[in-house]
Amino acid sequence: xxxxxxxxxxxxxxxxxxxxxxxxxxxxxxxxxxxxxxxxxxxxxxxxxxxxxxxxxxxxxxxxxxxxxxxxxxxxxxxxxxxxxxxxxxxxxxxxxxxxxxxxxxxxxxx
Amino acid sequence: xxxxxxxxxxxxxxxxxxxxxxxxxxxxxxxxxxxxxxxxxxxxxxxxxxxxxxxxxxxxxxxxxxxxxxxxxxxxxxxxxxxxxxxxxxxxxxxxxxxxxxxxxxxxxxxxx
Numbered sequence: 001x002x003x004x005x006x007x008x009x010x011x012x013x014x015x016x017x018x019x020x021x022x023x024x025x026x027x028x029x030x031x032x033x034x035x036x037x038x039x040x041x042x043x044x045x046x047x048x049x050x051x052x053x054x055x056x057x058x059x060x061x062x063x064x065x066x067x068x069x070x071x072x073x074x075x076x077x078x079x080x081x082x083x084x085x086x087x088x089x090x091x092x093x094x095x096x097x098x099x100x101x102x103x104x105x106x107x108x109x110x111x
Numbered sequence: 112x113x114x115x116x117x118x119x120x121x122x123x124x125x126x127x128x129x130x131x132x133x134x135x136x137x138x139x140x141x142x143x144x145x146x147x148x149x150x151x152x153x154x155x156x157x158x159x160x161x162x163x164x165x166x167x168x169x170x171x172x173x174x175x176x177x178x179x180x181x182x183x184x185x186x187x188x189x190x191x192x193x194x195x196x197x198x199x200x201x202x203x204x205x206x207x208x209x210x211x212x213x214x215x216x217x218x219x220x221x222x223x224x
Contacts, residue, residue: 009151034212043115043201043215044154089153096207098144098167101153 003027004092006102015111019077023090023102026071030092034099035064035075038087047088048075080109117202117216125224126192132219134185134202143185144213145177146201154201160185161207192223 005024013019025033031052036044050057050064050073057064063076077084087106091099115136124130134143142161146154159167160179168177174196176188185202199220203213 004153036212036215041217041220043117043203043217044213045215046212049212098156098159099213100156103151103153 002102003030003100004090004102006088006090006105008105009103010106010108012108012110013080015082015109016079019075019080019084019107019109021075021077021088021090021105021107023073023075024071025073025090025092027092027094027100028071029094030100031094033064033066033073033090033092035062036089036091036101037084038089038104044089077107080107082109082111085109115202115204115214115216117200117219119219120217121220121222123222123224124189124192126194128192129188129190131189132187132200132202132221134187134204134216135183136204136214137183138204138214139182140204140206140214141182142205142207143179144203144205145185145187146203148199148201148218158187189221192221194223197222 034049035047037047038044048059048062050066066073087104089104090102093099118133145157148154156169157171158177163179174191178186199218201218202216205213
């Protein structure tokens with residue numbers, strides 16, 4: 001059973017536009033969510049997180065929205081830049097349990 | 112130092128070989144993890160060490176043997192692997208309180224021939 005789902009394997013966006021990456025989860029015990037970004041031949045790097053007590057967290061061009069009733073979160077990148085092209089992983093956990101990752105979405109930002 | 116260093120970056124081994132993957136961090140993190148990632152799949156948890164003790168083993172076959180010699184080092188000993196074990200092996204570390212997320216290494220690309 002996949003607890004964290006990223007149903008779009010890929011996404012292409014024009015430079016300067018908004019990128020929206022979506023993530024759904026099934027485990028209602030999850031209370032913390034993170035987004036990681038991964039370039040080829042590198043390990044994932046932490047991007048932004050959100051606690052279940054919030055519905056939005058913003059860090060520069062990156063904003064994560066959490067809709068607990070829908071068990072859905074999304075990552076907004078605006079404006080998108082070519083350097084944002086990477087695979088983005090959504091992850092969640094409850095308490096101090098290990099993170100559970102989604103399959104990832106490959107974002108391509110086209111100049 | 113805010114890095115997790117993994118060596119080697121690439122490894123090709125035969126099914127009868129014994130090899131080890133190494134991971135090192137100097138951030139004072141007391142939780143360390145091994146993940147396995149295959150193409151177009153999410154990272155899958157293998158082992159968790161907390162305060163140098165194995166706290167989670169996700170039913171990993173015994174041909175993978177983790178070791179945590181001290182709070183900065185994590186090894187993964189490999190023996191009699193199968194070609195389907197070929198994958199990217201990622202090490203990560205974190206504070207035991209996970210609110211700051213994990214710091215991942217760049218991974219070891221393992222090919223079993």
